[in-house]
């Protein structure tokens with residue numbers, strides 16, 4: 391692997407054997423096609439970004455399907471887990487599985503404690519979501535954790551400051567792009583959600599250096615953010631969850647509403 395090879399971080403959630411009603415799901419066979427595209431891109435650093443595979447939430451398929459396929463193709467994944475969901479939700483990993491991912495050469499990062507949108511958290515809630523979750527992960531996995539991904543992709547300057555205070559060094563967003571910024575001493579790292587591409591040729595276009603595919607996604611994301619600014623984070627998230635029928639995040643939204 392060439393350390394100078396520019397990187398595109400990809401974001402996945404669930405990798406299932408069959409079709410799923412969950413919107414952020416890829417089938418194992420499609421994920422394997424993505425891994426084949428990645429393998430060919432890695433052969434040509436002048437034309438393609440090097441893909442890095444990241445996973446949010448901690449779904450059980452991260453251990454069951456995703457990690458074994460990653461290993462088959464020689465990739466180390468970066469798994470962001472919602473610490474409070476481990477061993478408390480039936481479809482999510484248990485601690486021994488998270489620990490095993492790390493033992494198998496994959497990296498583990500934090501995705502909050504309860505998946506609350508960090509932009510909507512009070513200071514006390516930020517402490518729980520950022521610090522309590524980090525300490526829990528570190529204790530259970532037996533390693534230090536310096537990376538966090540933003541639940542629901544939401545972040546702002548206040549959230550970044552809180553992440554820095556909590557001891558993180560890398561913040562992974564859901565904003566498409568490749569340019570890593572340093573803000574408040576943190577690396578702010580963009581990622582492309584797998585819901586924005588599916589067919590292998592779409593991924594290949596995204597990985598192509600100087601293609602317009604990424605800039606088109608950035609424009610789309612900009613429009614989405616503008617709508618979110620107008621509606622406010624809570625209302626936008628509630629509408630989004632209703633549209634997607636995404637139960638886990640709908641519950642998170644309900645928590646937010648209850649906490650108002």
Ligand SMILES: [Zn+2]
Nearest residue numbers: 446447541542
């Ligand atoms: Zn998430």
